[in-house]
Amino acid sequence: MLIAFGRPKGRRGAYRQWEEEDIPVQVVFDILSPGTTGEEMSSKFEFYQTYGVEEYYLYNPYRNNLTGWIRRGSALSEIQQINGWISPRLGIRFELTFQDFVIYRPDGDRFLSPVELKRLADQERQRADRLAEYLRSLGIDPDQIPD
Numbered sequence: 001m002l003i004a005f006g007r008p009k010g011r012r013g014a015y016r017q018w019e020e021e022d023i024p025v026q027v028v029f030d031i032l033s034p035g036t037t038g039e040e041m042s043s044k045f046e047f048y049q050t051y052g053v054e055e056y057y058l059y060n061p062y063r064n065n066l067t068g069w070i071r072r073g074s075a076l077s078e079i080q081q082i083n084g085w086i087s088p089r090l091g092i093r094f095e096l097t098f099q100d101f102v103i104y105r106p107d108g109d110r111f112l113s114p115v116e117l118k119r120l121a122d123q124e125r126q127r128a129d130r131l132a133e134y135l136r137s138l139g140i141d142p143d144q145i146p147d
Contacts, residue, residue, distance in 0.1 A: 003027040003090070017051065024052040027089050032060045045069075049076050055089055059101060066096055 002025045056069045069076035091106035103111045132142040
């Protein structure tokens with residue numbers, strides 16, 4: 001995931017700095033996959049180093065390991081104590097336990113995992129279905145209710 005402040009939100013197939021008013025990406029999050037090679041990650045790191053990325057975070061889910069780098073002058077240098085680290089740019093806090101990697105929002109609440117978000121969405125969908133069923137039992141077509 002790439003974060004570039006000062007640019008409109010939206011998905012991009014690739015971030016082309018020269019097409020983005022020459023605004024560099026400020027924060028990068030990479031998650032390793034089984035097919036990721038050391039050569040690929042070295043190449044990415046060099047690219048981020050060269051093009052002004054301010055913060056770079058690399059998570060290995062297979063080892064529950066997070067590594068981070070922050071720009072000091074013209075170079076990215078490794079963050080020595082990543083557990084409990086607060087991103088200067090985003091204000092989010094990283095916590096690693098033996099089994100989990102948790103990210104906390106600036107307000108202190110924890111970001112939900114994709115599994116938790118899906119479970120909540122499923123629960124809301126079930127609630128909406130039950131409500132629609134109840135309305136139909138009263139003779140009200142929920143699809144005909146104006147916005």
